[in-house]
Amino acid sequence: MWALRALRAAGRGGAWLSRAVRGCRPPRAALLPPPPHPERALAAVRGGLGCSEGREGGGGGSRADGQRSRADGEEEPKDAEEEEDEEELLRRDPLLPAGTQRVCLVHPEVKWGPGKTQGTRAEWQVAEARALVCTLDGWLVVDTMVVRTTTPDKKLIFGRGTLEQLTERIRGSPEITSVFLNVERLATPTKKDLEAAWRVPVFDRFTVVLHIFRCNARTKEARLQVALAELPLLRSHVKSNVAHLGGRGRSSRYTMGSGESFLQLQQRLLRDREAKIQKALERLRCKRRLLGQQRRRKEFPVVSVVGYTNCGKTTLIKALTGDAAIQPRNQLFATLDITAHAGRLPSALTVLYMDTIGFLSQLPHSLVESFSATLQDVAHSDLIVHVRDVSHPETELQKASVLSALWGLGLPDALLESMVEVHNKVDLVPGYTPVEPDVLAVSALLGLGLDELMARVEDAVLRATGRRTLTLRVRLAGPQLSWLHQEATVQAVDVIPEAGAADVKVIISDSAYGRFRKLFPG
Numbered sequence: 463m464w465a466l467r468a469l470r471a472a473g474r475g476g477a478w479l480s481r482a483v484r485g486c487r488p489p490r491a492a493l494l495p496p497p498p499h500p501e502r503a504l505a506a507v508r509g510g511l512g513c514s515e516g517r518e519g520g521g522g523g524s525r526a527d528g529q530r531s532r533a534d535g536e537e538e539p540k541d542a543e544e545e546e547d548e549e550e551l552l553r554r555d556p557l558l559p560a561g562t563q564r565v566c567l568v569h570p571e572v573k574w575g576p577g578k579t580q581g582t583r584a585e586w587q588v589a590e591a592r593a594l595v596c597t598l599d600g601w602l603v604v605d606t607m608v609v610r611t612t613t614p615d616k617k618l619i620f621g622r623g624t625l626e627q628l629t630e631r632i633r634g635s636p637e638i639t640s641v642f643l644n645v646e647r648l649a650t651p652t653k654k655d656l657e658a659a660w661r662v663p664v665f666d667r668f669t670v671v672l673h674i675f676r677c678n679a680r681t682k683e684a685r686l687q688v689a690l691a692e693l694p695l696l697r698s699h700v701k702s703n704v705a706h707l708g709g710r711g712r713s714s715r716y717t718m719g720s721g722e723s724f725l726q727l728q729q730r731l732l733r734d735r736e737a738k739i740q741k742a743l744e745r746l747r748c749k750r751r752l753l754g755q756q757r758r759r760k761e762f763p764v765v766s767v768v769g770y771t772n773c774g775k776t777t778l779i780k781a782l783t784g785d786a787a788i789q790p791r792n793q794l795f796a797t798l799d800i801t802a803h804a805g806r807l808p809s810a811l812t813v814l815y816m817d818t819i820g821f822l823s824q825l826p827h828s829l830v831e832s833f834s835a836t837l838q839d840v841a842h843s844d845l846i847v848h849v850r851d852v853s854h855p856e857t858e859l860q861k862a863s864v865l866s867a868l869w870g871l872g873l874p875d876a877l878l879e880s881m882v883e884v885h886n887k888v889d890l891v892p893g894y895t896p897v898e899p900d901v902l903a904v905s906a907l908l909g910l911g912l913d914e915l916m917a918r919v920e921d922a923v924l925r926a927t928g929r930r931t932l933t934l935r936v937r938l939a940g941p942q943l944s945w946l947h948q949e950a951t952v953q954a955v956d957v958i959p960e961a962g963a964a965d966v967k968v969i970i971s972d973s974a975y976g977r978f979r980k981l982f983p984g
């Protein structure tokens with residue numbers, strides 16, 4: 463049984479600090495300059511990362527903070543025209559109606575055949591769909607229907623009789639203002655036919671998730687990624703509008719003597735838009751790559767925290783860093799921008815925890831694709847921590863989704879093999895004991911099991927980054943000691959007065975040790 467140890471989440475940095483100092487005898491402690499507080503370390507890193515305070519994303523909606531440190535360097539001065547172009551790309555019509563919506567949740571349940579979803583149950587899928595709706599400001603589910611179907615691929619999804627019953631129930635409930643049909647994508651003609659039958663707007667999973675993404679994306683990069691992910695939706699709207707016009711004999715008309723039909727013109731505009739978004743994203747990514755190189759030069763180990771949405775990634779980072787500015791929320795996709803947070807390990811080594819966007823099973827492909835470049839950052843980290851919500855009934859399925867998404871990113875084998883699995887929310891599962899070996903059970907919210915987790919992270923980070931613990935003898939009169947304080951993590955200084963020297967215990971990377979030997983031979 464793993465040891466549960468209550469820890470003060472707040473002031474955690476301070477706890478490590480006093481422990482490190484307590485471990486030293488007085489003369490050593492006297493020589494130790496105050497170890498850098500993680501916040502100060504982060505401030506130093508911010509310069510290199512280009513971290514900046516977040517700002518409001520478009521769309522209004524599901525959350526109101528923007529206090530995290532950004533890792534994308536979007537505050538760099540840029541060409542005014544470029545800036546205007548990017549803003550233009552981000553100006554869009556609302557995807558979903560603003561204000562209160564009383565939603566009827568309709569979940570088509572496929573009992574057999576190829577359309578049946580494996581490894582899950584209708585009630586869990588409904589719970590996730592409900593959580594998606596409730597993430598939206600002012601939206602609530604007023605009715606839920608699990609409706610069997612054997613023909614989910616047919617135009618109207620349900621058989622005629624079932625559809626009639628559904629129509630009767632929806633039309634007979636005046637409090638319903640919209641329907642969330644829990645399918646990945648609705649073809650535009652299907653959506654239109656259902657809306658005509660039910661006389662309320664009908665939304666699919668893609669539109670709802672996209673809207674949440676729009677609301678929660680703060681940085682320019684995340685907002686552009688959402689704009690990219692929206693293109694398939696715009697394409698199908700264009701097609702369906704043209705088909706509609708075609709019915710009135712107008713689709714073949716050429717526009718303004720351009721030689722292009724209306725459909726061709728719309729498709730070209732969308733292609734242009736896609737190219738512009740890709741170009742703007744490439745500009746930002748180029749900058750991010752540069753900043754990544756700077757970060758590596760500064761040699762702060764990077765720990766990426768990944769996991770299914772709402773599993774507690776942000777809460778865990780808050781607990782590990784004591785960063786009071788982090789505000790986790792009980793929402794799906796609360797985090798959409800990769801953010802960096804400095805924390806200290808038991809040896810006083812500073813690491814950067816990267817908070818990442820959560821995964822969701824059956825996430826529409828284009829959404830995953832548009833965010834995969836952000837997730838590529840995970841490939842450049844030194845360690846991956848996979849957080850799981852073990853209180854969730856579908857925790858195994860969630861794990862499978864996350865692992866398959868991580869494999870899809872083509873991460874280096876060593877990174878996948880060294881991944882640390884964390885079982886979170888154990889406070890909600892009394893007597894929880896993990897069955898798998900090598901996993902750590904924690905409650906990020908209550909601060910349980912974090913000592914063991916930090917020790918494991920430290921061990922893995924030291925191995926992954928080729929750092930080692932050495933004791934070096936330095937002359938007190940020379941610059942070696944202050945150099946070591948700058949370039950390595952000094953753990954203890956043992957003064958030998960008669961020799962005018964000190965034995966310094968440090969955690970040092972191979973490259974820093976090489977430089978030390980070169981600068982101070984002998």
Ligand SMILES: Nc1nc2c(ncn2[C@@H]2O[C@H](COP(=O)(O)OP(=O)(O)OP(=O)(O)O)[C@@H](O)[C@H]2O)c(=O)[nH]1
Nearest residue numbers: 771772773774775776777792795796797820906907
């Ligand atoms: N009971 C309990 N709740 C937790 C624990 N960890 C996180 N939570 C709650 O779970 C919810 C989601 O937490 P977050 O940290 O925002 O989860 P996330 O994985 O960052 O979510 P996304 O950014 O939306 O993907 C919040 O309401 C947290 O308070 C835990 O150990 N125990």
Ligand SMILES: [Mg+2]
Nearest residue numbers: 775776796797
């Ligand atoms: Mg989060």
